Amino acid sequence: xxxxxxxxxxxxxxxxxxxxxxxxxxxxxxxxxxxxxxxxxxxxxxxxxxxxxxxxxxxxxxxxxxxxxxxxxxxxxxxxxxxxxxxxxxxxxxxxxxxxxxxxxxxxxxxxxxxxxxxxxxxxxxxxxxxxxxxxxxxxxxxxxxxxxxxxxxxxxxxxxxxxxxxxxxxxxxxxxxxxxxxxxxxxxxxxxxxxxxxxxxxxxxxxxxxxxxxxxxxxxxxxxxxxxxxxxxxxxxxxxxxxxxxxxxxxxxxxxxxxxxxxxxxxxxxxxxxxxxxxxxxxxxxxxxxxxxxxxxxxxxxxxxxxxxxxxxxxxxxxxxxxxxxxxxxxxxxxxxxxxxxxxxxxxxxxxxxxxxxxxxxxxxxxxxxxxxxxxxxxxxxxxxxxxx
Amino acid sequence: xxxxxxxxxxxxxxxxxxxxxxxxxxxxxxxxxxxxxxxxxxxxxxxxxxxxxxxxxxxxxxxxxxxxxxxxxxxxxxxxxxxxxxxxxxxxxxxxxxxxxxxxxxxxxxxxxxxxxxxxxxxxxxxxxxxxxxxxxxxxxxxxxxxxxxxxxxxxxxxxxxxxxxxxxxxxxxxxxxxxxxxxxxxxxxxxxxxxxxxxxxxxxxxxxxxxxxxxxxxxxxxxxxxxxxxxxxxxxxxxxxxxxxxxxxxxxxxxxxxxxxxxxxxxxxxxxxxxxxxxxxxxxxxxxxxxxxxxxxxx
Numbered sequence: 001x002x003x004x005x006x007x008x009x010x011x012x013x014x015x016x017x018x019x020x021x022x023x024x025x026x027x028x029x030x031x032x033x034x035x036x037x038x039x040x041x042x043x044x045x046x047x048x049x050x051x052x053x054x055x056x057x058x059x060x061x062x063x064x065x066x067x068x069x070x071x072x073x074x075x076x077x078x079x080x081x082x083x084x085x086x087x088x089x090x091x092x093x094x095x096x097x098x099x100x101x102x103x104x105x106x107x108x109x110x111x112x113x114x115x116x117x118x119x120x121x122x123x124x125x126x127x128x129x130x131x132x133x134x135x136x137x138x139x140x141x142x143x144x145x146x147x148x149x150x151x152x153x154x155x156x157x158x159x160x161x162x163x164x165x166x167x168x169x170x171x172x173x174x175x176x177x178x179x180x181x182x183x184x185x186x187x188x189x190x191x192x193x194x195x196x197x198x199x200x201x202x203x204x205x206x207x208x209x210x211x212x213x214x215x216x217x218x219x220x221x222x223x224x225x226x227x228x229x230x231x232x233x234x235x236x237x238x239x240x241x242x243x244x245x246x247x248x249x250x251x252x253x254x255x256x257x258x259x260x261x262x263x264x265x266x267x268x269x270x271x272x273x274x275x276x277x278x279x280x281x282x283x284x285x286x287x288x289x290x291x292x293x294x295x296x297x298x299x300x301x302x303x304x305x306x307x308x309x310x311x312x313x314x315x316x317x318x319x320x321x322x323x324x325x326x327x328x329x330x331x332x333x334x335x336x337x338x339x340x341x342x343x344x345x346x347x348x349x350x351x352x353x354x355x356x357x358x359x360x361x362x363x364x365x366x367x368x369x370x371x372x373x374x375x376x377x378x379x380x381x382x383x384x385x386x387x388x389x390x
Numbered sequence: 391x392x393x394x395x396x397x398x399x400x401x402x403x404x405x406x407x408x409x410x411x412x413x414x415x416x417x418x419x420x421x422x423x424x425x426x427x428x429x430x431x432x433x434x435x436x437x438x439x440x441x442x443x444x445x446x447x448x449x450x451x452x453x454x455x456x457x458x459x460x461x462x463x464x465x466x467x468x469x470x471x472x473x474x475x476x477x478x479x480x481x482x483x484x485x486x487x488x489x490x491x492x493x494x495x496x497x498x499x500x501x502x503x504x505x506x507x508x509x510x511x512x513x514x515x516x517x518x519x520x521x522x523x524x525x526x527x528x529x530x531x532x533x534x535x536x537x538x539x540x541x542x543x544x545x546x547x548x549x550x551x552x553x554x555x556x557x558x559x560x561x562x563x564x565x566x567x568x569x570x571x572x573x574x575x576x577x578x579x580x581x582x583x584x585x586x587x588x589x590x591x592x593x594x595x596x597x598x599x600x601x602x603x604x605x606x607x608x609x610x611x612x613x614x615x616x617x618x619x620x621x622x623x624x625x626x627x628x629x630x631x632x633x634x635x636x637x638x639x640x641x642x643x644x645x646x647x648x649x650x651x652x653x654x655x656x657x658x659x660x661x662x663x664x665x666x667x668x669x670x671x672x673x674x675x676x677x678x679x680x681x682x683x684x685x686x687x688x689x690x
Contacts, residue, residue: 040550041548041550041551041552041556041558042558044549044551046549048549049549050475050537050546050547053537053547054538081671081674081678083678113533114530114531114533114534114548114558115527115531115557115558116532118530121529121531122511122512127512127513127529128511129508129510129512131508131647131650131651132508132511132535133509133650134509135512136654138511184672184676185672188672188675189668191667192668196664199657203650203654204535204538206653207505207535207539207650208539209505209539209541209646209649210541210641211538219649219652221653222654349543
C-alpha cells in the first residue's frame with residue numbers, strides 16, 4: 001500500500017499586502033473601541049441591556065465563530081483517530097484556523113465580561129461551581145487554546161530548528177523530540193476538550209428555560225451543538241482551502257475536499273434528523289403558527305438540507321465552485337442555528353428589544369480580522385499549506 | 391492477535407462509557423428537588439392591599455446606598471421606570487385590561503432553587519442562610535449569565551462607569567440581610583403603611599396567605615404565587631388579577647435549573663465519559679501512528 005506523504009511549505013511572498021493592511025485597519029478600529037469600552041464601561045459602546053445581556057461578543061465571537069473554528073478538532077478526529085490519511089494535507093491549516101479563531105474568541109470574551117481582572121480565579125478549583133455550564137465552557141475553552149497552540153507547534157519548530165544559531169534554534173531543537181513524544185496525548189486532549197465545550201455551549205441556554213423559544217429549547221441541544229460544530233468546522237476548512245488555493249495559486253487538491261464534503265453531508269443529515277425528530281417529539285409544528293421564528297427555523301434547516309444534498313451528490317471530482325457554494329450555505333445555515341439558539345430565540349419579554357450597536361459589531365469584526373491576518377502571515381512564513389501529495 | 395485484543399479493548403471501553411451514561415440518565419431523572427430551609431425568611435406581598443405609595447421604593451433606595459434613579463424627571467424625583475442598577479425594588483402598575491389594573495411590587499424572589507446561583511461560575515451569587523440570595527463582588531467576573539438565567543429578570547448590571555468605577559456590580563434585592571443580622575426588618579416592610587408587604591418566615595407567610603384566601607375567597611385568585619412556581623420562592627404573592635397579568639411569569643413547578651442539571655449530570659456523571667473518551671482517543675492515535683511508521687518502512 002502506498003502512503004500519501006504530505007509535504008508542507010510556506011507560501012512566501014511579501015507580508016504587507018493590501019488585504020493585510022485592510023485587515024490591520026479593521027483591527028485598529030476594533031482596538032480603539034475596546035480602549036473606549038475599558039474607560040467608559042460596556043454600556044458606552046454596546047446596545048446591551050439588562051434584558052438582553054449577551055450580544056455579538058459572546059454569541060458571534062464565541063458561540064458561532066468557535067464552531068467555525070472547530071475545523072482543527074473535526075479534522076484531527078478524521079485524520080488522527082479515524083485514520084483518513086487522504087485528509088492529512090488539510091490538517092495543519094485546519095488546526096491553525098482553530099488556534100487563531102479560539103484565541104480571538106477568548107480575547108473577545110475578556111472584553112465582554114465586566115470584571116476581567118477576576119477571570120484568573122478560574123484556576124482556583126475549589127472556587128468552582130460545578131453546576132455552572134458556563135464555568136465548564138470557560139475553563140475548557142481557555143485550556144483548549146493552550147492545547148491548540150501545542151498541537152500547532154510543529155511547523156513553527158520545523159522553521160526555527162533550521163534558523164540561524166541562537167536561543168530560538170536551541171529551544172526549537174530541544175523541544176522537537178519532547179513534542180513528538182507528547183503529541184498523541186496532546187491531540188487526544190485537543191479532541192476531548194472541544195467535544196465537551198462545544199456540546200456545553202448549547203447546554204448554556206437550557207438555563208434560560210421557558211425564555212428560549214421552544215423551537216430551540218430542547219434537552220437535545222448538546223447533541224445538536226456537537227453535530228453543528230462538526231459540520232461547521234468541516235465547511236469552514238473547505239472554504240479556507242478553496243480560498244487559500246485561489247489566493248496563492250496552490251494546486252487545489254480536490255480529493256480530500258470531496259471526502260470532507262461527503263462526510264459533512266452525512267453529519268448534516270444526522271443533524272436534521274435529530275432536529276426534526278426532536279421538534280416532532282415535543283409537538284412543535286414549525287409552520288403553525290407561522291411567525292418570524294418559523295422563517296428562521298425553516299431557513300436554517302433549508303440551507304443545511306440544500307447544502308447537504310449538493311455535497312452528498314458530489315462524487316470523486318466535484319467542482320470547486322459547487323463545493324464553495326455549499327460550504328457557504330452550511331456556514332450560514334448552521335451559524336444561524338447557533339445564533340437563534342443563543343440570541344434571536346431568547347425572549348426576555350415582549351417589551352424588550354435588542355439589535356447590536358455598530359461599535360459592538362466592529363469589535364467582533366476587528367478581532368476576527370486579526371485572526372484572518374494572523375492566518376495570512378503565518379501561512380506565508382511557515383509550512384502550513386500542502387504542496388501536493390506524492 | 392495484538393490488534394484484535396486492542397480492538398476488543400476499545401469496544402469494551404466504548405460500551406462501558408455508553409452503559410455508564412445510560413445508567414446515570416435513569417439516576418439523574420429521579421433527582422430530588424431542594425426544599426426551602428426550615429428557617430427560610432421571605433416576604434408576602436398582597437396586591438389587593440397595595441395603594442402604590444412607593445414608600446418601599448424610597449426606603450429601599452435609602453437602605454441600599456445606591457445613587458438615586460431620577461428616571462425621566464430631570465433630576466427632581468426618585469422615579470425609576472424599572473428595576474435597574476440603581477433600583478432593587480419597584481412598584482409597577484400592570485397594563486389596564488377591561489378597566490382593571492393592579493400595583494405590583496417587584497424585587498428578587500429569593501428562589502428555593504435559584505437559576506442565577508446555578509449559573510454563577512464562581513459562586514458570587516450564593517444562597518446563604520436563611521435562604522437569602524446574595525452577591526459577592528470578588529467572585530464575580532461580570533459574565534451576566536445570571537441575567538440570562540433568571541426567569542424573573544431580576545439581576546441588574548452596572549453598564550456604565552457612572553455607577554461604578556471600572557468594577558461593575560450585579561445589583562439585586564438581598565433582602566436587607568445586613569439589617570436582618572442587626573435585628574431589623576427589611577426596609578420595604580418597615581415602611582409599608584398598609585402592610586401590603588410583610589416580612590417573616592416563609593412557613594408563617596404561606597400559612598397567612600392561605601388564611602387570607604380562605605377568609606376572602608371572592609377577593610383573591612386562589613393561588614399563592616411562589617408556593618410551587620419555579621420550584622418555589624421565598625417571596626410570595628397574593629393577587630386579585632391573574633398573576634401573568636401583573637407580570638409574574640407562568641412557570642411550572644420544576645425549578646429552572648433542574649433541566650440543565652439532568653442533562654449535564656447525565657453526560658458528566660462521575661466524569662467517566664470524558665476520561666474514557668480520552669483513553670480511547672489516545673490509544674487510537676498511538677496505534678495509527680505506529681501503523682503509519684510501519685507502512686513507511688515497508689516502502690522502498
